[in-house]
Amino acid sequence: MSAAAARRRKQLMARKKQQEEAAASGKDALDPVSAQLQKLLVEEPEALADEATAYEALQLAQSQVRKKVHAGEFAEAVELACSASLTILQQGRVSVASQLMTLLANVLRETHTEETTDLIExxxxxxxxxxxxxEGKTGPEALRLNRLERDWLRRCVQWSSELGPTRFGNTQLQELLAQHSWNLSKQVESEGVDEAADNDEEEGDEVMELKCDAVTHMALAEKPLLILEWLKTLPAPTAEETKAGHSCLPADRDALLTRSVLCFVAIENMRDATILVRGYLDQVEERDSKELTKSYTSKEDGKAPSHVIFCCMLLRVCEKDPRTGPLFSWLLRSFKRELDGLYKVPIVQSYTTKIGKIYFNIQPPPSMINMLENMMGMMGGTGGAGGINPAMMQAMMQNM
Structure with missing residues (x-):
């Protein structure tokens, strides 16, 4: 018998003896994969600081998680994925842990795991x-890992939205995603985007996308004051950005305020929308609100309609009787140029369409009818936005 065969025979005998002892004590023996994984995660977690060892633990954990899923042990699979990911992260191996965290998010959705307080924690x-x-890491690799974390948080929010008790997903997860997106936007701004990366042109400006995602998810988290703190850090609109008929995009501060308010109103959260607008007028807006109100309908001062006044009027209109639908339609027409300058206009249009349907029972017209109306307007020259009595607008604004 060769030396290798002798060693193998000795190992098999030792394993058989271990299994017999475990059976005698009434316990199931760990299989070699589970035993090695437990050794790395529990007995020698410091060894995971080594990249090769961390990848070994990753492969073992992935194997065991899939095995438990196939066996129908869903809770055990989720628990193992959580504990293994946490241990690897605590040793600083974020790249390795991100792969296991992605598997965790997929398992949560595939197994229809219900949302619990313990799991959210x-x-x-x-x-x-x-x-x-x-913390403290910079460079392309740090950007890549933080983007992966954002994707993971998105998956978690989607799982919570589908299987949790909250309509749009757990508010704590929404807040984490919002804060991470905002921090990532600052990181991208300071370090720049990797020019060598394959950037999809349809995605547009990554920084603006991240900021829009941040305020949207913070609105879904019902945290208007945190949005307000972000808006305070942004520069005021320039003269070019507030000029009537300006060709440039609206200022980031204005655009994010309007987007946040539209999101709040679309999900029927008038309370937080009002808190945000009032806080903005008191703490952020430097211009006089009365002058902005007067300027909104003026065609002589050369100023574009103000975003904060649009938001104020939107709130006042939505608080009125559903029969004020024509006033809502006028408001959208009067502000159309600014709305069309916001990031990803179709999303903004979905907000305004939902607001019209919820508050005023305005049904979106079929595309063909809409096209015919546009054609008739161009042919007849009557497609203007119309006007509104300034005194009526003043009355709408007096309680803001």
Whole structure:
């Protein structure tokens, strides 16, 4: 018998003896994969600081998670994925852990795991561990890992929205995603986007996309004051951005305010929309609100309609009787140029369409009818936005 065969025979005998002892004590013996994984995660977690060892733990954990899923042990699979990811993150191996966290998010959705308070706390703990591990890191690799974290948080929010009790997903997860998106936008601004990366032109400006996602998810998290704090950090609109008929995009501060308010109103959260607008008028807007109100309908001062006044009027109109639908339609027409300058206009249009349907029972017209109306307007020359009595607008604004 060769030396290798002798060693193999000895290992098999030792394993058989271990299984017999476990059976005698009434316990199931761990299989070699589980035993090695437990050794790395529990007995020698410091060894995971080594990249090769961390990848070994990743492969073992992925294998065991899939095995438990196939066996119908969904809760055990989720628990293993959470604990293994956390241990790897605590050793600073974010790139390795991100792969296991992606598997965790997929398992949550595939197995229709219900949302629980304990599970939400574990997901928050994973994000906190990732944040600590990435603290102080910069460069292309840090950007890549933070983008992966954003994608993971999105998956978690989607899982919570589908299987949790909250309509748009757990508000704590929404807040984590919003804050991470805002921080990532600042990181991209300071470090720049990797020019060598394959950037989809349809995605547009990544920084603006991140900021829009941030305010949208923070609105879904019902945290208007945090949005207000972000808006305070942005520069005021320039003269070019407030000029009537300006060709440039609206100022970021104005665009994000309007987007946030539209999102709040579309999800029927008038309370937080009002808090945001009032806070903006009191703490952010430097221009006089009365002058802005007067300027909104003026065609002589050369100023574009103000975003904050549009938001104020939108709130006042939505608080009125559903029969004020024509006033809502006029408001959209009068502000159309500014709305068309916002990032990803179709999303903005979905907000305004939903607002019209919820508050005024305005049904979106079929595309063919809409096209015919546009054609008739161009042919007859009667497609203007119309006007509104300034005194009526003053009355709408007096309680803001």
């Amino acid at each position: 574990k997901l928050k703990g994973l994000h906190t561990a990732q944040f600590k591990a990435m």
